[in-house]
Amino acid sequence: MKKVIVLLADGFEEVEAITPADYLRRAGAEVTIVSISESLSVTGRWTGIKVIADTTLKEFLKQGSGDWDAVILPGGMPGAANLSASAETGALLKTMAANRKVIAAICASPAVVLAPLELLAGKKFTCYPGLEKKAAEAGASVWSEDRVVTDGDIITSRGAGTAGEWSVAIIEKLFDKETAEKIAEAVLL
Numbered sequence: 001m002k003k004v005i006v007l008l009a010d011g012f013e014e015v016e017a018i019t020p021a022d023y024l025r026r027a028g029a030e031v032t033i034v035s036i037s038e039s040l041s042v043t044g045r046w047t048g049i050k051v052i053a054d055t056t057l058k059e060f061l062k063q064g065s066g067d068w069d070a071v072i073l074p075g076g077m078p079g080a081a082n083l084s085a086s087a088e089t090g091a092l093l094k095t096m097a098a099n100r101k102v103i104a105a106i107c108a109s110p111a112v113v114l115a116p117l118e119l120l121a122g123k124k125f126t127c128y129p130g131l132e133k134k135a136a137e138a139g140a141s142v143w144s145e146d147r148v149v150t151d152g153d154i155i156t157s158r159g160a161g162t163a164g165e166w167s168v169a170i171i172e173k174l175f176d177k178e179t180a181e182k183i184a185e186a187v188l189l
Helices: 014-027 057-063 079-085 087-098 109-117 132-137 160-174 177-186
Strands: 003-008 030-035 041-043 050-052 070-073 102-106 148-151 154-157
Touching (some): 003 014, 014 070, 014 160, 014 177, 070 160, 148 160
Antiparallel strands (some): 148 154
């Protein structure tokens, strides 16, 4: 079974967090929602929806991250900035990258979280329009206008409107094209 972490910080974009969690569970992945704060309750950016995480990052890290296949970073502001400000999040992402695990980031997160950690150096990526300059200043390499970009183990996407396509791309990377197409068809994507 594939194991995936969705990291949440206050101010996250709701669609970008819930869509991949939902689609990946439909595909058969074990998905764990992880709050980067001390609280299990995490508040979304636009609607104020509160999501109750399965665990906190502090508790998650005590268990180790070695057997996880992917980490998902929703965007939204200030959610992406809160992820970026977390030293524990940065350390986890660097470990996941070093172990060639899938790192999926959308909207502001590629520019605000991944680029400063140098995880986009030498990679083709996309992000929310206008943030590509911020990403380039932090050392990101080749920006694309594509809605979803997969380069090695990094999967990036533009924003809430591309969350479904991005989620299917994550499924294809973790499972296979057939599983991804099955989920896309089931949700009428």
